[in-house]
Amino acid sequence: MRILEGEGVTKYFGGLSAVSDVDFYVDQGEVVGLIGPNGAGKTTLFNLISAALVPKPGIIKFKGRDITGMKPHAICRLGIARTFQTVKIFANLPVFSNVRVGSLFGASKKTSPAETGKTTAELLEFVGLSNVSNIPAKDLTLANQKRLEVARALATKPELLLLDELMAGLNQTEVTQAMDLLKQIRGEGITVIMIEHVMKAIMNVCDRIIVLHHGQKIAEGTPQEIATSKKVIEVYLGEQTNVGSQ
Amino acid sequence: MFVTTLDVLIAGLLLGGLYALIAMGLSLQYGVAKVLNVAHGEFIMLGGLTTWTLYIVFGVNPLIGIVVCGPITLIIGFIIHSTFFRHLRESIPVFGEISLLGIFIAVLPFGLNQPIVASVIIILGIVLDIVLYKTVFKRLSPSTIFNQGAFEGKSMLFSFGLVFIIQNIAFISWGPDYRSYSYMRFPVDIAGALFGANRLVTLGFALAIGLAFYIFLARTRMGKAIRAAASDATTAGLMGVNINMVLAICFGFGAAMAGVAGVLVSMCYPVNAAMGMEYTIIAIIVVALGGMGSILGSFIGGFILGIIGSIVTYFEPGLALVAYYVIFIILLLVRPKGIMGK
Amino acid sequence: MDVSGINSKKLITPGIFIVVLALLAALPFYASLYGVVLITSILMYIILTVSWTIFSGTTGYLSLATAAFFGVGIYTSAILAGQIPIVIVVILGGLVSFGVAALVGALTLRLKGVYFAMFTLGLVELIKHSLIWYEIKFTGTRGRFVIVVDNETIFWIMLGIFAVLLITTYIIRNSKYGLALQAIGEQEEAAAHSGVNVTMLKVVTFAISALFMGAAGAIMATRWTYIDPGIAFNINLSFLPVLMAIFGGMTQLFGPFLGATIIAYLEEILLTKFPYYYMLIFGVILSIVILYLPQGISGLVQKFWRRFPGGKSANT
Numbered sequence: 001m002r003i004l005e006g007e008g009v010t011k012y013f014g015g016l017s018a019v020s021d022v023d024f025y026v027d028q029g030e031v032v033g034l035i036g037p038n039g040a041g042k043t044t045l046f047n048l049i050s051a052a053l054v055p056k057p058g059i060i061k062f063k064g065r066d067i068t069g070m071k072p073h074a075i076c077r078l079g080i081a082r083t084f085q086t087v088k089i090f091a092n093l094p095v096f097s098n099v100r101v102g103s104l105f106g107a108s109k110k111t112s113p114a115e116t117g118k119t120t121a122e123l124l125e126f127v128g129l130s131n132v133s134n135i136p137a138k139d140l141t142l143a144n145q146k147r148l149e150v151a152r153a154l155a156t157k158p159e160l161l162l163l164d165e166l167m168a169g170l171n172q173t174e175v176t177q178a179m180d181l182l183k184q185i186r187g188e189g190i191t192v193i194m195i196e197h198v199m200k201a202i203m204n205v206c207d208r209i210i211v212l213h214h215g216q217k218i219a220e221g222t223p224q225e226i227a228t229s230k231k232v233i234e235v236y237l238g239e240q241t242n243v244g245s246q
Numbered sequence: 247m248f249v250t251t252l253d254v255l256i257a258g259l260l261l262g263g264l265y266a267l268i269a270m271g272l273s274l275q276y277g278v279a280k281v282l283n284v285a286h287g288e289f290i291m292l293g294g295l296t297t298w299t300l301y302i303v304f305g306v307n308p309l310i311g312i313v314v315c316g317p318i319t320l321i322i323g324f325i326i327h328s329t330f331f332r333h334l335r336e337s338i339p340v341f342g343e344i345s346l347l348g349i350f351i352a353v354l355p356f357g358l359n360q361p362i363v364a365s366v367i368i369i370l371g372i373v374l375d376i377v378l379y380k381t382v383f384k385r386l387s388p389s390t391i392f393n394q395g396a397f398e399g400k401s402m403l404f405s406f407g408l409v410f411i412i413q414n415i416a417f418i419s420w421g422p423d424y425r426s427y428s429y430m431r432f433p434v435d436i437a438g439a440l441f442g443a444n445r446l447v448t449l450g451f452a453l454a455i456g457l458a459f460y461i462f463l464a465r466t467r468m469g470k471a472i473r474a475a476a477s478d479a480t481t482a483g484l485m486g487v488n489i490n491m492v493l494a495i496c497f498g499f500g501a502a503m504a505g506v507a508g509v510l511v512s513m514c515y516p517v518n519a520a521m522g523m524e525y526t527i528i529a530i531i532v533v534a535l536g537g538m539g540s541i542l543g544s545f546i547g548g549f550i551l552g553i554i555g556s557i558v559t560y561f562e563p564g565l566a567l568v569a570y571y572v573i574f575i576i577l578l579l580v581r582p583k584g585i586m587g588k
Numbered sequence: 589m590d591v592s593g594i595n596s597k598k599l600i601t602p603g604i605f606i607v608v609l610a611l612l613a614a615l616p617f618y619a620s621l622y623g624v625v626l627i628t629s630i631l632m633y634i635i636l637t638v639s640w641t642i643f644s645g646t647t648g649y650l651s652l653a654t655a656a657f658f659g660v661g662i663y664t665s666a667i668l669a670g671q672i673p674i675v676i677v678v679i680l681g682g683l684v685s686f687g688v689a690a691l692v693g694a695l696t697l698r699l700k701g702v703y704f705a706m707f708t709l710g711l712v713e714l715i716k717h718s719l720i721w722y723e724i725k726f727t728g729t730r731g732r733f734v735i736v737v738d739n740e741t742i743f744w745i746m747l748g749i750f751a752v753l754l755i756t757t758y759i760i761r762n763s764k765y766g767l768a769l770q771a772i773g774e775q776e777e778a779a780a781h782s783g784v785n786v787t788m789l790k791v792v793t794f795a796i797s798a799l800f801m802g803a804a805g806a807i808m809a810t811r812w813t814y815i816d817p818g819i820a821f822n823i824n825l826s827f828l829p830v831l832m833a834i835f836g837g838m839t840q841l842f843g844p845f846l847g848a849t850i851i852a853y854l855e856e857i858l859l860t861k862f863p864y865y866y867m868l869i870f871g872v873i874l875s876i877v878i879l880y881l882p883q884g885i886s887g888l889v890q891k892f893w894r895r896f897p898g899g900k901s902a903n904t
Contacts, residue, residue: 050781052777052781071780071785071787072777072780072781073780073781073782073783073784073785073786075781076780076781076782076783077783081781081782082781084777084778088775088777088778089774089775089778090770090771090774090775090778090779091774091775092774093767093770093771093774097767097770100767101767101768101771101779101782101783101784102782102783104764104767104768104783105764105768105782105783105784105785106782106783107783152778152782153782155782156782156783282702282706284709330875330879333879334879398702399650400878402705403827403830403831403834403878404875404878404879406827407871407872407874407875407878408875409823410824410867410868410870410871410874410875411868411871411872411875414865414867414868414871415868417867418864418865418868520818523713523823524713524717527709527710527713530706530709530710531710534703534706562721564717564720564721564724564725565717565718565721567713567714567717568714568717568718568721571710571714574707574710575695575696575707578696578699578703578707579695579698579699582699582700582703
């Protein structure tokens with residue numbers, strides 16, 4: 001089933017089109033990579049899906065239902081969660097509170113406090129943050145903060161997870177750990193779209209890749225197809241001096 | 247019909263000129279010194295009441311009042327910024343504040359042995375200032391991480407403290423009643439319509455001062471420094487601009503424009519100690535309308551708002567401020583950047 | 589590791605408040621008339637400060653509309669009191685303020701921090717001028733007389749408002765909405781994307797805080813007996829709660845209470861010692877306090893400075 005579809009998605013800022021007439025789809029259970037040079041419109045596309053912005057024109061459908069123009073919190077409750085390029089954790093709140101917010105408000109069904117507590121604990125365990133659950137989120141390392149964001153997003157019981165540059169700023173070890181986490185998330189049956197510049201992760205984990213450039217979709221296919229596509233290499237991959245992490 | 251239109255128009259221009267002046271002043275203070283000076287209106291009030299005193303008590307021509315109040319408010323603003331707001335900027339105690347307290351105590355009739363107490367405090371303050379600055383604070387490098395958000399918040403709160411202080415000094419000195427005087431009230435004939443000479447003079451001055459100031463900003467070296475400081479004070483400082491001086495002068499100029507506007511206001515309308523806040527809010531609306539940080543925007547915005555105010559007053563006197571506010575809401579919802587905002 | 593459960597440490601704070609409430613409830617029996625009047629004033633400031641903190645202290649939106657909502661309560665009282673039992677008037681005063689706040693909030697809570705602050709500041713003048721215009725044009729009055737209510741009754745009602753506010757604050761703080769409000773203050777966008785209906789929550793909380801301000805105004809009006817728009821809408825009452833909250837510290841539950849009590853009491857002392865100049869001296873002291881406010885009395889103070897244009901994490 002196509003869990004997410006976009007038709008003619010466009011967004012203008014002033015006179016500039018950040019995203020221009022993009023058609024896309026994501027099948028349930030897939031891990032889709034979204035790549036492209038900086039400024040290609042990747043995060044804008046995420047913003048359009050998560051309703052931080054409204055496409056104009058364009059339609060976005062989730063599980064067959066038109067979600068264009070809905071508010072972010074409603075989209076979250078429907079089952080789409082995301083992380084942010086610049087980590088947006090609740091810095092002064094303790095780690096467990098960060099996750100609790102997601103659990104309390106983002107799930108589609110009302111949850112009791114006991115259930116919330118259990119979910120929170122499980123998720124912290126899942127991402128490996130159990131031993132720091134009382135620390136203010138701002139005191140975590142960057143890698144842990146990213147884990148926290150993922151845990152918070154997962155607490156909203158999403159069917160679709162948007163990850164915006166999860167690997168940015170992580171070292172080799174941390175990238176590998178993040179990739180493992182990704183695989184585990186996929187194992188839970190959650191569909192994932194990920195924006196990444198770290199090619200190693202994209203090539204290894206993704207079922208399919210969409211390539212954006214200047215707001216337009218210029219290529220789409222399996223990692224193999226994308227890695228060998230002349231157009232993509234010319235526009236983007238050629239810029240990648242290292243196809244692994246930094 | 248024509249006469250009425252002309253009357254409303256001139257009244258609008260007059261109001262607009264005043265609004266443009268006070269808005270430019272506030273824009274300077276907020277755009278450059280990053281101080282949201284809630285006490286702006288109080289300087290207007292001071293200008294107005296001082297002129298009244300000068301005219302009624304001392305028989306001094308209000309136009310001379312401009313020449314008096316302008317520099318005085320400039321200096322007061324300059325001092326207030328170089329001490330208190332600089333303190334807030336740099337998080338280093340600047341002990342000039344203690345000296346000021348001393349001056350302050352000297353002015354108030356407390357009944358203590360004031361002259362001595364005050365002098366002691368002033369001298370102590372100055373000495374402490376110099377000593378501490380040269381020894382301790384020179385070594386502590388001022389925090390280069392200037393948290394503008396925190397500064398803006400705290401300076402706004404402090405300016406409110408100033409409102410308290412200045413307003414109450416005014417209440418003590420002049421009482422709560424409205425004061426007005428009659429100067430140049432003779433009518434002048436323009437195209438068959440009659441206008442008070444005082445209003446025309448006010449309009450003329452407002453325009454002249456506004457334009458002069460704009461030219462100053464655009465053409466002179468000091469003006470350049472000010473504009474540099476407005477876009478990025480820290481960098482400008484690194485480029486050799488004496489930031490503290492520039493910011494304090496800007497703040498002072500802002501206060502001076504308010505003071506002069508106050509003089510002009512007193513020529514046409516009654517003034518009282520409580521009039522300040524209303525003008526402050528009008529200034530804020532104009533600055534938002536013109537675009538935060540754009541002096542030209544404030545100039546234009548002032549006239550736009552003035553004409554609107556005049557039209558509204560013609561149909562429904564007393565609703566002008568409401569009209570401004572409605573415009574404010576619409577503006578913030580539709581185009582928060584303002585007319586010329588970046 | 590869920591600490592939402594009640595443990596003994598958390599019972600101390602409510603315990604203290606219950607004791608304080610009990611002591612206060614018995615006040616008229618052991619204190620002089622002056623004492624009752626004084627405590628009533630202090631309670632008023634506490635109510636304004638704490639209700640301000642419920643909204644602005646958590647979400648970081650600096651509201652300067654306190655005087656406006658307080659004034660609305662005063663005016664409601666002036667219009668209605670005498671025809672209706674005073675308790676109902678107080679409730680109505682609160683409800684009218686609630687309504688005004690909900691309307692204003694719905695319109696303006698999408699604005700950036702500094703615009704919201706300026707807007708709410710102007711609200712005080714706006715309502716004042718609108719009322720002056722209305723009164724002159726339609727009712728022909730300049731000021732209004734409010735029925736006289738004896739000081740003890742005023743005290744009881746103020747205490748009642750205070751008690752309800754206490755309970756409300758406690759409930760909000762410990763509920764999931766308290767957490768959501770904090771989240772909004774920390775990272776509004778992320779809170780929205782985590783399922784929090786930020787607009788609704790902001791507007792409702794803003795309106796709730798206004799409710800208590802209006803109620804306090806409604807009862808306070810009966811002490812002044814004569815009011816006009818200038819008296820009712822006093823801009824000082826927009827700034828003082830801000831100062832009191834910051835001064836007292838905004839992390840702990842009792843911070844705003846402490847700040848309000850100290851500063852309100854200070855004003856009282858000055859009023860008695862320097863009846864002519866007390867306002868001025870008060871202003872000087874407040875200004876000095878502002879100058880020397882520690883940068884982070886609690887991390888939460890940073891919160892709303894963040895919403896000003898140059899603040900660290902420019903929100904929205």
